[in-house]
Amino acid sequence: MTVPNSDDGDRSLTEVITSLIDSIPNLLSFKCKWSSIRAKLADLKTQLSDFSDFAGSSSNKLAVDLLVSVRETLNDAVAVAARCEGPDLAEGKLKTQSEVDSVMARLDRHVKDAEVLIKSGLLIDNGIVVSGFSISSKKEAVRLEARNLVIRLQIGGVESKNSAIDSLIELLQEDDKNVMICVAQGVVPVLVRLLDSCSLVMKEKTVAVISRISMVESSKHVLIAEGLSLLNHLLRVLESGSGFAKEKACVALQALSLSKENARAIGCRGGISSLLEICQGGSPGSQAFAAGVLRNLALFGETKENFVEENAIFVLISMVSSGTSLAQENAVGCLANLTSGDEDLMISVVREGGIQCLKSFWDSVSSVKSLEVGVVLLKNLALCPIVREVVISEGFIPRLVPVLGCGVLGVRIAAAEAVSSLGFSSKSRKEMGESGCIVPLIDMLDGKAIEEKEAASKALSTLLVCTSNRKIFKKSDKGVVSLVQLLDPKIKKLDKRYTVSALELLVTSKKCRKQVVAAGACLHLQKLVDMDTEGAKKLAENLSRSKIWGVFTRP
Template sequence: MKIPENQQYHDTNQLLTSLRTEIPDIQTFKGKWSVLKTKLNNLQTQITDLSSFPNFTTNSLCSELLFSITQTLTDTLSLAKSCKDPNFTYGKLRTQSDIDSIVAKLDQHVKDSDLLIKSGVLLETGVGDNLSKREAVRVEARNLITRLQIGNFESKNGAMDSLLNLLQEDDKNVLIAVAQGAVAVLVRLLDSSCLEIKEKAVFAISRVSMVDSSKHVLIAEGILLLNHLLRVLESGSTHSSQAVAVGVLRNLALFHEIKINFIEENAVPVLITVLSSGTNLAQENSIGCLCNLVSKDEHMKILVCKEGVIECLKNYWDGATSSRSLEVAVGLLLNLASCRPIAEVIVSKGFIPRVVALLSCEVSGVRVAAVRAVYELTFSTKQRKEVGEAGCVPTLVKMLDVKAAEEKDAAAKALSSIMQYAGNRRIFRKEDRGMIATVQLLDPSVLNLEKKYPILVLLSIAQSKKCRRQMVAAGAGAYLHKLVEMDIEGAKKLLESLGRNKLWGVFARA
């Protein structure tokens, strides 16, 4: 086999030859030197395999690896010569420690060499003009991912910066990097002793988590990924990396199959701590994560409440600097309030005035979430009376006339609950647009809206002859006939109630 024209390769072989000559004559710590000799033989095999690749002499990763190996072998040869000296007086414990350190370095060199061979980067021809953009990205990604696993801090840190830039350019780049095994490497780097690399790994994983079609790879890392991210939150890393780490957890919490891992890793207390004392973004992401965790999970709702989430949520709410920042908080409150025992606790903590205050919020998402929370929290006469006295009814009536179907639906649903209190029914009847707007929601052509809620609103006042006349005049009969045919809940009952007015001629004219 032709020897590559590479000085580092030549120097490495020379050092290996010298060590094979020196080691047999060493009498001090013969057992340890025997182990070290085996490691050198393994390393020699790996270097020979590396040299068989055509671009061995030009690949920068090979050059860096050989340079590091040469340094280790030089130190090894110096120690071997010292141990041969009969007048050697160096401390035994220190010598044993030095030999063990060299054995560990040789092990790492063997692993790095093996990784370099298996990575496939030595088979690449380089990024040339004839490569497509996709192929060029693939080649670059594979090289960077390999660099993240080989070499010193400076090399790995530089590779991480380049990988972050690559991921930020395009979602397609993320998918390519993921296909090259980026996620498993990044997860391992979360356990790095270097804080800078660890934090950059968090940012890289966050970028991956934003691309839906690559999230399954993060889920596959399961407990290991969760464990490392939680340790980032607890470790006192920079505020930015903590916020990003909990943001990744927020995305992962959307997936049912990984929720059990959050419990196993005791994640909830950590998230509550971030909610209590993190930066604004970290708090927001923590709330979002908890919101995703408790969604449709009664056991998880009870668990987070036992950890004190309601009081922490209240403190966050009162300290919010803008209405927009409350959207995620109202979302969590809404999810928790769907569990009746928890809703009772929420009410006892004084949340109803806070929720009602958001009904006039300029941010649509916050406003809709607040309306839905009103429905969940008005489970008894006392609460229905409280929201009515707070001026809730006129505000909800106005929402029935907005363009967004989601807001109309939420308002009708909230009204169907609070109208069970007589005082709120009286307020509703005084609203000029209340009756007409509610009847218009019965129109089958108005889509994305549950008809049972406006029906319940109208049924709550159907005992009044005047109200029945107003419903008929607004065209309720024609709509209800269609809804009865569609078998909509409550439609037949309301139609029969209107029929007591014996105004069917109006129906026909409609």
């Protein structure tokens, strides 16, 4: 049986395959294995024939590399077959069997690689996808490179795939647009399959690529679509991966943990325990990202039991005390989500020293935007009767005033909601008024966002119960007008009960009653009464006592 020279071309490969197929029935050792090899050789022969139909196969590097690998495997197959022609195995049975198994595995890989390459369309000579032709744009160049890399990740050996993923990482780091192009070329399912079979080093690089993709908003849904398969791989990395791999897995899980189904799966599979371990002993970066995943998971009530079982409150508060700024923000955000509507957890936070940690976080945070989670946590704690007195005594009211006037919408809204929560007593309402909360809340009434208007009107409806606060409000030139404007039924999705309640408190003053009527409240109230808005009828009746009522309702 003659082995062709390396420059004999594709036809020589076909001749070798034909010769091997013909000789296999005469082999006396490992007949079953050679029968399987014969079937794979037949498949490979068909694929090599298909290769010749593509003009691009001779110039495509992937195709050329595959043919070189096939030649090497066939050479080995010929040599092993020669040793199996007789009943006696000079090299020993175990060694020869191992060599036969190796040939079978390599042929199986070649068959699969050839199938991937043929189906990819890369061998089509259309002037765009074949190497050596001009490419019309940078986008096309990236698309071509991405397409090649996706194929390279599926064919060849470990070294080839390792080189491909290194190139992919480099490509993705350049631009978010490159990420979107690679995702469009189908890289995500290929990466998930790689996690099943690749080496430890390759697995870490694959997780790094997945984490990069997760950072591009428009690509997250493709990762989420992979479901539990990807999720389970990432959770295993959290348990046993390197520090680098754990950090990248946490980055990816931040995107995946925003769905209720995934959050439940992470909780059921021990993910919260693994994440808390990283929070305690991981690198600064991995701690921050792990806390970010926990922050997302805490949004879902189904996971709270897992947090309690793992003593998460203690770990999170410790992180607020000693973590990086991002870790602190995520830990506070997680506590805010956990305590939402749960008085037991609110009490646990206070018992573990959460109030002092919140003060330290509040006073040291460098970005107003980052403070939003702290304000939300404060709002939650203030809703608990057992806790809110402590919140007041720790000096949080003066801290709220500058936040109400900050330039970040979400922070202003959270602060106004916190004011509503803290206005549980005449003493606290008076203190907030004296501290300066009224004026910024009036300014918020004129905000663009409906949520801001509603949060401000709700806070004012609480604070204006206090007589001294009403005096402060009356000093504003625009306060009454701003409130009355919110009565307009044309302003949709705004809960007008709070606006009505605030105005009801103000019209006890004759001067304010005149201002309310002059601002056009009567026409709005007539419509709100027809809509059965709570409190509208009572306010309309109060205004009707004014002689001005008849003037402003006359058509």
